[in-house]
Amino acid sequence: MIDFARVQKELQECSRDIEASGIKVTPKSENLARLTGTIPGPIGTPYEGGTFQIDISLPDGYPFEPPKMQFATKVWHPNISSQSGAICLDILKDQWSPALTLKTALLSVQALLSAPQPDDPQDAVVAQQYLKDYQTFSGTARYWTETFAKTSSLGVEEKVQKLVEMGFHEAIVRSTLDAVGGDENLALEKLCSG
Known part of the structure; x- marks a missing residue:
């Protein structure tokens, strides 16, 4: 059974320092098992200036089981599927600990944007491009950020x-x-x- 009191506390923690971290978690439903996480693209990366939405589903065993996270915003990255948004990150699988929170998980995902692990890819095509032609990879990642992760300033x-x-x-x-x-x-x- 999901510990909803803990989830409530985690949501409050995230909203307390949203200005500093830029990380936001909002409920999608009344029961708090479906959430949306928002992370800013890290400065100095092709993702800078983008705002990325992540779908979060809490399993019945949360916090003893990791949350299920996947990008709702399309992103070009070796460890994130360009098709489904699936994330290849150890703490979302076998390295999860109940001491971690939704915020620390989202911070880890944000750190992954800064430091791709192309040797353990979720998207082999992107990983190949990252390893063989970083300039094209960076340009494509920047283009995807502009196209999918930035809200238009048009009225x-x-x-x-x-x-x-x-x-x-x-x-x-x-x-x-x-x-x-x-x-x-x-x-x-x-x-x-x-």
Whole structure:
């Protein structure tokens, strides 16, 4: 059984120093078993300036079992699947300890963005690129960060105009932007998928 009192404490701890760490954890549901983590891209990396969303599911054995985490934001990294967002990190598997918290797990994921481990990859294609052509890897990672992890600074009207110019009906564009919280990239994905 999940220790919800502990989860509540962990959420409070995260919200207390969000300004310093930039790490945020918010519930997705009433029962606190499904959460969303948010981490800023580390400075001095191709992920700098991005904000990355991570889906968190707590197993029944939490905190004695590790939380299940995967990136909801697409990211180009050797230890994160570019397809599913699965994360290859020892503390999320066999090196988990009940002494760790959601915040320390997210800090570890953030540290992984700074220090990839291409010899133990989750995504072999990205790991190969990292090892053989770091410049292309870095450019691709930066491009993915710009495309998927940065919220557009455009105002709502500019976003609507841009999407209408692509051939979408204005009323549908406005309702889609509302549904995805103003995220232009998500709106475009939704509009393209019908």
